[in-house]
Amino acid sequence: MATNENRQRKASRYVVPVAVAGVAAATIGLVPALAASGDPDLPQITAQQLIEKIAASDTQTLSGTFKISTDLGLPSFAGLLPAAPAGSSSADPADRLTQLVSGSHTLRLAADGPDRQKLTLLDGSDEYSLIHNGNDVWAYDSKSNEVFHEKAEGGKGAKAEKELPGTPKELADEVLKAAGDTTSITVGGTAKVAGRDAYQLVIKPKQSGSTVESVKISVDAKTGTPLKFTLASVSGGKPVVDAGFTKVDFAKPDASTFAFKAPKGAKVTEGAAEKGAHEGADKPFGGLADLGGFGGLDGKDGSVNVIGEGWTTIAKLDSGAPAPKTDEAPKEVQGFLDALGDKVSGKFGSGTVFKTKIVNALMTDDGKVYVGAVTPQTLVDAANSGK
The missing domain is CATH 2.50.20.10 (Lipoprotein localisation LolA/LolB/LppX)
Incomplete structure (x- = not known):
């Protein structure tokens, strides 16, 4: 029988995608x-x-x-x-x-x-x-x-x-x-x-x-x-x-x-x-200026690539590992992720879009992540373009 510690570790694996929503807090100058x-x-x-x-x-x-x-x-x-x-x-x-x-x-x-x-x-x-x-x-x-x-x-x-x-x-x-x-x-x-x-x-x-x-x-x-x-x-x-x-x-x-x-x-x-x-x-005025894009994500270190400009800037990250399967998550976590994410597919394959009212993130099943203050369809279009 799994210990409580093991269950918490397993659960944390599926809560990680939810952290993408926290990006919204950094893009809003209060x-x-x-x-x-x-x-x-x-x-x-x-x-x-x-x-x-x-x-x-x-x-x-x-x-x-x-x-x-x-x-x-x-x-x-x-x-x-x-x-x-x-x-x-x-x-x-x-x-x-x-x-x-x-x-x-x-x-x-x-x-x-x-x-x-x-x-x-x-x-x-x-x-x-x-x-x-x-x-x-x-x-x-x-x-x-x-x-x-x-x-x-x-x-x-x-x-x-x-x-x-x-x-x-x-x-x-x-x-x-x-x-x-x-x-x-x-x-x-x-x-x-x-x-x-x-x-x-x-x-x-x-x-x-x-x-x-x-x-x-x-x-x-x-x-x-x-x-x-x-x-x-x-x-x-x-x-x-x-x-x-x-x-x-x-x-x-x-x-x-x-x-x-x-x-x-x-x-x-x-x-x-x-x-x-x-x-x-x-x-x-830094918070306001940053609303139009991800100024610090220039991809020069190879970990992050920037697609587009201005308000439709998208940050692309490649984790190099398959995305976790949410249907294997504990029930309490799975219900949350189901409420937050939508399954999508296209030329890029398939994945899940995790939504907020401002920042959205597409996690593909092969481990790529597209994040931006853009609509889910804009993320899908970026993934389909193969950029």
Whole structure:
């Protein structure tokens, strides 16, 4: 009779394809957002002028409350995710912040320049707080009374700043140039966000085959600060991401907001800051830019090939091994995979398309994987082309 450990190992083999859905979390830049009713009368502005306004924004301080809702179109992961490794902390941000990729959550946010930020995730009567204060990063889980601490990385801001265009106009020119023939960028009217007047910047793919219907960013008319982010899928229904401020104040938060002392009796876990853990932190528009493709997957090392461009970019990987047969998976895993995947066939042979509302992946039976923010048919067409 198989041991529980053996069953878990066997089950994990079939859960691996499900991890493809996690790519969606990396392709979505979670800019706080939630539009309220209203249509303020604001001066006319072009897309280039609005991009310049965002780039010129010098917002260093703010505090507020916002809600974030994420709907990737996935069945429940309940009962399938592995338990946290022994000795790990329930306060570790690497684990806790993954909660934001599904469901609806309320958060409190405070910021005072690049060295002091605080985010508190509210879950009923429990709270989870993540605090960056100077050289320290603290995380506290009130439910388990556990604390996670590590030293913050620094010294990357100057390098990132040198790589950016010198003026807001130059940055706007670069954004519009990068959009090229694949992207439409327009101003889609105005809105009220957390009681403030805002312009709406609308980004849409011009290419057919993308799963992205539109990206809308509401920009504070006075400060140029992004206040709203909504990512919509061509499949319709609820937005994939709809996150936003319900209250916002640009005054400087009190210094005590970022002070932290481990509560009495709390378990404290020290973590080592991993190299690259904060990569991209100094690139506020990085998440948005990456929506149009997989910039880092150039295939130069032979492990990943890139097919297409812009919003219909597809990453192709060859595992060199046959894909696992889902019909041999444990029942609880098989049911999940059946809900997530569709059997497909074509000139390439046969395989399974694992679906979300944004990122889809085709795993062929001979071990090839095609991943992109494109429709399942676009993946099949890529596999049929033999590229």
